[in-house]
Amino acid sequence: MLYFMNDYSEGAHEKVLNALIKTNMEQHVGYGVDDITNEAIALLKKRINKPDADVHFLITGTQTNTIAIAHFLRPYEAVIATDHGHISVHETGAIEATGHKIIEMESKDGVLTTEMIDAAILKHADEHWVLPKMVYISNATETGTIYTKSMLEDIRKACDKYGLYLYLDGARLANALTCADNDMTIEDVASLTDAFTIGGTKNGILFGEALVITNNRLKEHMRFSIKQRGALLAKGRLLGVQFRALFEEDLYFEIAKHTNEMATILKNGILDLGYELVTNPSTNLIFTILPNGVHDRLSKHCYYEAEHPYDENNMEARFVTSWATPKEDVLELLRLLKEFKAN
């Protein structure tokens, strides 16, 4: 079976795994205050050019978003996000479970615009409404699209105008920053946001998200929130080891480049074969319209997500490439798509 299900189907990239093996019997203090973690933090701060940032390594994406938002906001403050936002739909109400409303703005392609921010602010007049205080965006978005630098700058301006924090969910940040349509650096991201995350789980490590906080007002006592929400890993050095491996030689971006290359071959191949895409992704999520007959046959040879019918005659299929996707698998998938389309 081919496997285009997601970008977290395998374990860790070889270099990351080797780093874990190599350090396995070292003795370190617990809870992420060990030397390796400190090294990883230093590497990361250097790479984003923010020597004063606070960096915390957390375990899962939902956990990271939850802890950050719950830590940053007062009880009556709310987050503006799109209705595709991971926090809006795919985290089982984790943000609301900490007491905060998400103001969900309708978006076709998962991108948040400044018009949406304006509209959300306008509507929330007084103390009978929640107080909008944060903008949440994902880059890459949940539909595979990305923000350009000017888009991010505009959002930053809107946030400054209204006194909002800007938080960027970077679960697939590496993919965004290494794709062909991108014009931003990770330093730009660090400069334009108040806090952002650097996703590891979907980019070649066993697990791990780095939470980077650049706004001084948001930093204090974060470790209390991390512990309280169950995210302080006893063997915290596991996160340090993995992020050190990602950032000591820019492996973080190399991995994503491969992922994107595989996605580009796949996307172009799919379009060449005459299939339609649901969105026009820049990164590694290819939402494709598959005739039911093709889906019936393909699903016997390949794993991929196809939860929702697109219409009566078609399925919406999601193909995802990853750091572990071999080129031959992409080509074989295209071959199958060609074969099944012809019949």
Next chain:
Amino acid sequence: MLYFMNDYSEGAHEKVLNALIKTNMEQHVGYGVDDITNEAIALLKKRINKPDADVHFLITGTQTNTIAIAHFLRPYEAVIATDHGHISVHETGAIEATGHKIIEMESKDGVLTTEMIDAAILKHADEHWVLPKMVYISNATETGTIYTKSMLEDIRKACDKYGLYLYLDGARLANALTCADNDMTIEDVASLTDAFTIGGTKNGILFGEALVITNNRLKEHMRFSIKQRGALLAKGRLLGVQFRALFEEDLYFEIAKHTNEMATILKNGILDLGYELVTNPSTNLIFTILPNGVHDRLSKHCYYEAEHPYDENNMEARFVTSWATPKEDVLELLRLLKEFKAN
């Protein structure tokens, strides 16, 4: 100045006030387990024809919604409501503050349809999403419209199909059930919902909402939730006295009839004068499009809400009648609307 600001601008209806005065020096046990409260509960249960219902008297509407919903739901369960729902927009995120997401469905006139319920259910596939478990509707709605009996029956069926509780916010229930377009009784409401509220604050008493629970699964330990959320009034008999006054001679519905009559005169008068309405209300909230020139002059003679511009040339004004609105005030308002329109 005329006063069409809202239906809670004055204190209490004369009969309610007199009941408070008369019982003032009586000595009663605290926290709502006194004899008067018990009498009021008995009257109310008889009136709704639900001898086995649990009835609790609470203080404010937001408090009542919050306590009920937080008591009924498990942490990962969510409420389906319209984007006009009082809990969606006008309670400062009170529901989310207890940990529950509101799934907001777009609605033009504040009415929730079974199609919206279907759509919400379809979307929430698995444990990565919140679990829809309750439908919240308001009758009358926040725009002054109402549910007919068949509409409520359909929603009940949809709830049964999907295993959802049906909760009806009756902050203005009296208005809904006494208006010309209504075909339901309060017994119908009690039979078709799992829990509902009978609003007092907007219908002639100082403060108070009755929470009625007919579904046995939702009843247990409610007084713990009431106390925990700060809603157990020490002098609980104040609520008993007021609701006894409302229900010992059907004053509850008489009051609303007057309110609706005043609203009907006003609405018809406004339409006769050639003004347009934003919605077509059945009850006492008349959202009217006022040319800016009219608004400028009228607002010097009358209090009413006019927060949002309707467009460049018009304001959206909300006129509300109440138990305390004299007919002459309605006529005077119409006279002013006529005069200012002519110029």
Next chain:
Amino acid sequence: MLYFMNDYSEGAHEKVLNALIKTNMEQHVGYGVDDITNEAIALLKKRINKPDADVHFLITGTQTNTIAIAHFLRPYEAVIATDHGHISVHETGAIEATGHKIIEMESKDGVLTTEMIDAAILKHADEHWVLPKMVYISNATETGTIYTKSMLEDIRKACDKYGLYLYLDGARLANALTCADNDMTIEDVASLTDAFTIGGTKNGILFGEALVITNNRLKEHMRFSIKQRGALLAKGRLLGVQFRALFEEDLYFEIAKHTNEMATILKNGILDLGYELVTNPSTNLIFTILPNGVHDRLSKHCYYEAEHPYDENNMEARFVTSWATPKEDVLELLRLLKEFKAN
């Protein structure tokens, strides 16, 4: 039957009731931004000599404590209180329900000492513990004892030393400040705390607690929290009317003086009769050890709390005087206590 059950058995003091009657048909804007409420706030700020304080009128004591504490603290911050504290035991976990731990320190008489604060701080070493950030005390305490000015000054110093907010629950503040053992003024209380409450419910009004915030850091956006927690009364002027009545001629303190006088007569009489007290109260809560035989007979003539056996042969009875307690009732109670003791 005599009635020494509590200090909230009747409605409102005559002057308060008359104020409500007099203003009943006035039209005011809702939610506590009306002129009467503003007058009441001005009177109160003048009386406590804190022109810059923020004052909010809330409805119940549990509600007030919950809203204040949830508004003041960050998610990982905790409150230090005695194990008698109203928030510790008698609010159904309301504070924990907002996410905050109460660090309960054992206290014989309900009074918190600086040694307890020291001990609590010492124990909470790092981010594996909650962060103590507030001290909660009640004056009068839940056992009827009070704080002297030097005790409060010492607690203030301890709070300053450790960076803690000092919050004083004044549900029975009037009783504390008018009793024979008191040496503080309400201005002292306002100067030595960061926030405190002025209880009305137990001192002659229908309902109402004033929350006074003097620390600027704690003020912002409080109305959002009040609304979110369901405490923004539509007819907010009801609170304004009552507090204006309490503070326009110092009725607040006059009422409490009477309560305390009745308590003093009762306490001295009880001691003269040879009964023992459980604590040595300064105010209106008289915890008395009643032989079972006396309790059996007395409870047929008088209502009072007697929930817990003191030992095999005795009950712990709580007699409470109030603004509405006539002297003849106190004397009659003493007569019965004498009569039943003799037999």
Next chain:
Amino acid sequence: MLYFMNDYSEGAHEKVLNALIKTNMEQHVGYGVDDITNEAIALLKKRINKPDADVHFLITGTQTNTIAIAHFLRPYEAVIATDHGHISVHETGAIEATGHKIIEMESKDGVLTTEMIDAAILKHADEHWVLPKMVYISNATETGTIYTKSMLEDIRKACDKYGLYLYLDGARLANALTCADNDMTIEDVASLTDAFTIGGTKNGILFGEALVITNNRLKEHMRFSIKQRGALLAKGRLLGVQFRALFEEDLYFEIAKHTNEMATILKNGILDLGYELVTNPSTNLIFTILPNGVHDRLSKHCYYEAEHPYDENNMEARFVTSWATPKEDVLELLRLLKEFKAN
């Protein structure tokens, strides 16, 4: 440097690490519904002899306790625990952060007795108090002591009497069940509790706690809670791989036996040298009273926790053995303790 700091200083036991390496490039579905996880669950259910139990693999101990307790309880329900309980003191108020009060009962050695349960129940009279609904115990306890079978049976009876759930935190369950003083099996634990955890992090794996639920009433929709609290690991198979390794050949108990053997040698050696212990542990936490002079010298050769002074002249030191502790390190530590004591 010697290392007796804790039992999570190294990575994973060789067999566990090898299992991770071997499965690294396998492709599996995410979020813990993969085949390996299912195998691990089957092995575990067989080992505890509970074919109908629900088993979930979670990441950290605080996370597991939080999710379980928040899932099991209604908002007003509380947990009874000792004042040494991990949830009481060492989880930054995580339980309170989900809204639930912990009723902390004073305990000398971390063991909860039925008398404490009786006392807690007696005190919580009505809806003004939280409702006790769960008993939380740890085995081994936080001081290294354990429960015998008859102690656990008595607690079970008390729980049945009062309608309480019994939850056992097994962060160090392996140590408890393999120590010399133990007379219980893991089947006993599964039969006598409603839910319990099987700790992996402190017993040789990288991370992971198994939550076992045997009470049917507590099972429903647990995966929603797990996802909502950020604990659903994308590469969930990592937990499956590790727990499969622990339970396919009883490695889980072999590891703990070694840990306990090392602890026994250390404990006996310490006592032989004439040092005093703070408690009398059965497992691998040896709280020892070290004269300040000894501590000053020893801490240059060995890592161990010594946060609190025992008295003016002594430190309280905690020595912890683990699966990775070589016997020679224990002997060297004893040699140093002997040498420094002599001088």
